[in-house]
Amino acid sequence: MNDTPTILLVVVVGVLVAAGVALLLERSLTRILLGVILLGNGVNLMILSTGGAAGGPPLLGLTPVEEMSDPLPQAMILTAIVITLGVTAFLLAMAYRSWQLQGHDEVQDDAEDRRISTGGERRELRRRIREQRRGLYKEIKAQRSDLKARIAAEDRREEAERAEIREQLAAAQRDLDACLSDDHDDETRQRYIDDRTEGVRATIEKARGRVRASRHELASHLRADKEAERRQRKELRRRIRAQKRQVRSQIRAERERLARAEDSDLQGAD
Amino acid sequence: MEAFLHYLVPLPVVLPLFAAGLKFALGVRLQRLSQAVSVVALAAVLVIGLVLLFGVDAYGPQVVQVGGWEAPIGITLVADRLSTLMVTVSSAITLCVLVYSVGQGAADQEEATPLAIFYPTFLILVAGVSNAFLAGDLFNMYVGFEILLTSSYVLLTQGGTAARIRTGSTYVVVSLVSSVIFLVAIGLIYGATGTVNMAQLSVRLGELPVQLQLVLQVMLLLAFAIKAAVFPLSAWLPDSYPTAPAPVTAVFAGLLTKVGVYAMIRTQTLLFDNDALNGVLLWAALATMVIGIFGAMSQNDIKRLLSFTLVSHIGYMVFGIGLASLHGLSGAVFYVAHHITVQTTLFLVTGLIERRGGSTSLNDLSGLAKLSPMLGVLFFLPAMNLAGIPPLSGFLGKLGLLQAGVREGTPLAYLLVAGAVLTSLLTLFSIVRMWNYAFWRDPDDGRPVALGTLLESSEDDSVMGPSSPAGISVVGGTRPPIGIGGKAVMTSDVFPPLMLAATVALVVLGVAYTVFAGPLIGYSEATAAELLARTPYVEAVFPGGVR
Numbered sequence: 079m080n081d082t083p084t085i086l087l088v089v090v091v092g093v094l095v096a097a098g099v100a101l102l103l104e105r106s107l108t109r110i111l112l113g114v115i116l117l118g119n120g121v122n123l124m125i126l127s128t129g130g131a132a133g134g135p136p137l138l139g140l141t142p143v144e145e146m147s148d149p150l151p152q153a154m155i156l157t158a159i160v161i162t163l164g165v166t167a168f169l170l171a172m173a174y175r176s177w178q179l180q181g182h183d184e185v186q187d188d189a190e191d192r193r194i195s196t197g198g199e200r201r202e203l204r205r206r207i208r209e210q211r212r213g214l215y216k217e218i219k220a221q222r223s224d225l226k227a228r229i230a231a232e233d234r235r236e237e238a239e240r241a242e243i244r245e246q247l248a249a250a251q252r253d254l255d256a257c258l259s260d261d262h263d264d265e266t267r268q269r270y271i272d273d274r275t276e277g278v279r280a281t282i283e284k285a286r287g288r289v290r291a292s293r294h295e296l297a298s299h300l301r302a303d304k305e306a307e308r309r310q311r312k313e314l315r316r317r318i319r320a321q322k323r324q325v326r327s328q329i330r331a332e333r334e335r336l337a338r339a340e341d342s343d344l345q346g347a348d
Numbered sequence: 349m350e351a352f353l354h355y356l357v358p359l360p361v362v363l364p365l366f367a368a369g370l371k372f373a374l375g376v377r378l379q380r381l382s383q384a385v386s387v388v389a390l391a392a393v394l395v396i397g398l399v400l401l402f403g404v405d406a407y408g409p410q411v412v413q414v415g416g417w418e419a420p421i422g423i424t425l426v427a428d429r430l431s432t433l434m435v436t437v438s439s440a441i442t443l444c445v446l447v448y449s450v451g452q453g454a455a456d457q458e459e460a461t462p463l464a465i466f467y468p469t470f471l472i473l474v475a476g477v478s479n480a481f482l483a484g485d486l487f488n489m490y491v492g493f494e495i496l497l498t499s500s501y502v503l504l505t506q507g508g509t510a511a512r513i514r515t516g517s518t519y520v521v522v523s524l525v526s527s528v529i530f531l532v533a534i535g536l537i538y539g540a541t542g543t544v545n546m547a548q549l550s551v552r553l554g555e556l557p558v559q560l561q562l563v564l565q566v567m568l569l570l571a572f573a574i575k576a577a578v579f580p581l582s583a584w585l586p587d588s589y590p591t592a593p594a595p596v597t598a599v600f601a602g603l604l605t606k607v608g609v610y611a612m613i614r615t616q617t618l619l620f621d622n623d624a625l626n627g628v629l630l631w632a633a634l635a636t637m638v639i640g641i642f643g644a645m646s647q648n649d650i651k652r653l654l655s656f657t658l659v660s661h662i663g664y665m666v667f668g669i670g671l672a673s674l675h676g677l678s679g680a681v682f683y684v685a686h687h688i689t690v691q692t693t694l695f696l697v698t699g700l701i702e703r704r705g706g707s708t709s710l711n712d713l714s715g716l717a718k719l720s721p722m723l724g725v726l727f728f729l730p731a732m733n734l735a736g737i738p739p740l741s742g743f744l745g746k747l748g749l750l751q752a753g754v755r756e757g758t759p760l761a762y763l764l765v766a767g768a769v770l771t772s773l774l775t776l777f778s779i780v781r782m783w784n785y786a787f788w789r790d791p792d793d794g795r796p797v798a799l800g801t802l803l804e805s806s807e808d809d810s811v812m813g814p815s816s817p818a819g820i821s822v823v824g825g826t827r828p829p830i831g832i833g834g835k836a837v838m839t840s841d842v843f844p845p846l847m848l849a850a851t852v853a854l855v856v857l858g859v860a861y862t863v864f865a866g867p868l869i870g871y872s873e874a875t876a877a878e879l880l881a882r883t884p885y886v887e888a889v890f891p892g893g894v895r
Contacts, residue, residue: 102525107517114524121531128539151538154487158531161494165524168501172517179510185517 094120397436424484451846576608594699602692629670637663675752715791
């Protein structure tokens, strides 16, 4: 007896199984059902092909034993066909029930998938918030370094003013000394000193005023900077809160929808 | 005695089937009689299982050639140590679950229609499980798988609620795929060897070219790993089990995955005598344990959390199978028996929690230890057993596996040992989390457990008509507990006596494993020796030698 199955059976098995698997990957239960049927038939044919080439009917007295085809695969196929029939009926009922409940027969995402997708929204929000915060910090840092540079410049200017004052004082001292060493009378000397003192005092006063003004300006600048920073932080916090609230409400709505979808035991029971 | 022992072998399959038929014949008229029929049938199976357990231990594997057709022509049923142990443990827990569901059905006063389907289907499921355990040829095992799967489809979608249909469709499609793979493997094996009798295959498969052997082995293991929920193939389980009614989830979690584990043990010991895939199995076991328990840690619903621990603990059994040593297999066998019982108990207790607290979400439950100390004890014992706290049987099972791993001594085995210890710790963590939230938290912290809340919602249903979604209270986004028939049930502070009795019986059984750990471990070691020797099985099926 020939043990080799025909190539035709093998090819048909391949086509059926391939089509079955392709259909099985669909989302609609009806297509999955068709896939299961094709797959089942493919497998049954494969079992048939394991019995070798076709022979006579396996009945004693009708066919010589050597020419009989193998009866065992056929018995197995019969069982498998019955099982496929039962499962098909069940899947049909389930697809129908699903259509009754939801208006479609698509297999839905499982709970973990949904958790991950809502978690994804949260992760996205967290990323956005982080980005905003990072932007703010960068801005604040830039402002601070700007401020520092300004303070340094002011310091330098103040230093220069002070040096100038010292210079002028020294010059006045020199003048005074020169005047004192000259042989003028006391009155002229006195007048001269008064003149000089007046001039130097005015100059120093002017320089001091400049320093004070610049200090004042710096302080007000600092205050304004701090104020701006505080405002920015406040604004960021407000924005983050608003976003969180929005996402939370979205998630809540989604949950409610899902809970409704899950709990609609009684929807469409009519 | 010995001469009659083998007549008992087909009874675990035949009795539940017969009882199911009888129940259909009785219909809904004689409720009490019909319930008595199912309880008596399963009790009888338990007794038969026990008798077989001692008989097989004393006289070796028992074989029945159905219809008098000698193997390999006829259908062979074989009861060796492993299958008898599985049948006995499974009949014990199915009996308890049946009693529990009778109590629940009576308490919920559901209409007769869904329940009239529920009990016969449950009996057919038991018959399918027994058939898968006792089958002596691959095709009969496939038929057993199909019987139990088809009835599990019905049980899982019982009542046809939207949630059950959604999870049911995933479950059905995944199971179908695994069945198809199994069937293809059987077809190929028949084509390659000309037989499907497992005893004969144990000889003939070894004569095939190594590559072909590997292909067949991978296909079988793939099919069984889907059923057993081994890691990359486990995603379907935590999604589909929790929506089913408590007794159904309990029996599925306890038994159905273990049928897959049983088939994996058979494939790896009886059918294929090589260690080519042991490394792969060990890696899969590691991934199953660790990833499963990580999933459990992030869950907030007791049923989902327990489903993830179920996946994770399947890893322990695969670990034992992958070691393929005497101690590894014996540890796996002991662990299977222990885990079937403990996991079923925990799901039944969860059903009670749901009845008391009105939810299974850890966000909603609080203060149960104060409200119902009884529930606390019932939960605490199996939970600690699951985590493996000494001296309970979970600890002994894990210890056996760890010792087997250390004895193996390879780096991979040590890695597995480390993974197993980590998983055990994280299991303890998840359980302590459940305990702290549901039992020890001050009742004011969570949603107050209000008796009769769901009473209102069910009243709403009757007032507003069944099609109104407003009847479902979306308080805190939780669902009301749903009974076997798919209707919302009320919370109450008194448990129906039958439900309580069944749960207590299972807790006691779990503790009994600890008390009788010595004989049990002796038995599982004898089982492992018998599995590794292979000859007792083969000689029992073919007393005159394999042709």
